[in-house]
Amino acid sequence: AIASGFDHNLALQANGAVVAWGYNYGGQTNVPSGLANVVALAGGGDHSLALQTNGIVVAWGLNNCGQTNVPSGLTNAVAIAGGYLHSLALKTDGTIVAWGFDSQGETDVPQGLTNVVAIAGKYLHNLALKANGTVIAWGDNSSGQTNVPPGLTNVAAIATGSYHSLALKANGMIVAWGDSSNGQTNVPPDLTNVVALAGGGYYSLAIQNDGSPFIVRQTGNQTVSSNTTVIFNVTALGQLPLNYQWQKNGINLTDGGNVSGSATASLMLTNVQNVDIAAYTSVITNAIESI
16 A cells, blocks of 8 residues: 655555655654554655554654644544544544644534545545445535535545545546646546546546456454444445355355345344354456456
8 A cells, every 4th residue: 555645655565564755844754663564554744644453543743733643542443544734534433533733624524424434635625435425525615625516426435636526436437526727627538447546736546447346445354242233345346237245254145144235245244143253255246357
């Protein structure tokens, strides 16, 4: 994984270690000694964030507005994002924690916002993607970057630029809104089969494929108590239709007993017991390929 701030870069190595380089005005490239077991990175203006396998967030760099003061008690994080002078973390329960500068309401997470599966932040605004495929935005709206287009649904991924916002739909098409002074929201008309996107200060990027299934996001390992419910989600893009088949230790599952959703993007196990401890994977197939 890689990430960038305003003038610095971060790279995650296969062994869970972090390498940083570039402008170091606030110490944003001074990776904390002993930082290990990292699974995700994010870059803010002059600060950096790392998410460890245990759900703990580590932050370093410029801290003039509290952007590296990770809230006490923040655990179970599954995703992170960095704005200019603020930081975000998404928790396993689908809620968001924000801290740092709040001049434009960028750390004022909308009340009641839940069921979030992805977050994005760049300068002074943020986006949240909900499990139902809708997008929520807040913070600076000087260029309309938080005016989510009416009727925008079936979103699979999100990204932000300095003053614009991007959404990737399940059909591989991009929707963009906000500042277009440099054409950053002028999506090329022939751009299809997109599987990933990113926003720069005043530009946008997209990765295409040939329509083969491509996993955008998937649930990580989960540890729960007995008699509770577990849900595994996978978000994939590619030429439709996409067919799903969940497996337990490599063996196809079928609905019945405490299992439901075995042929969908969301597998649910109810009243879990020790016998349910296993490796759960999803095989996704379309007319082009199976992954």
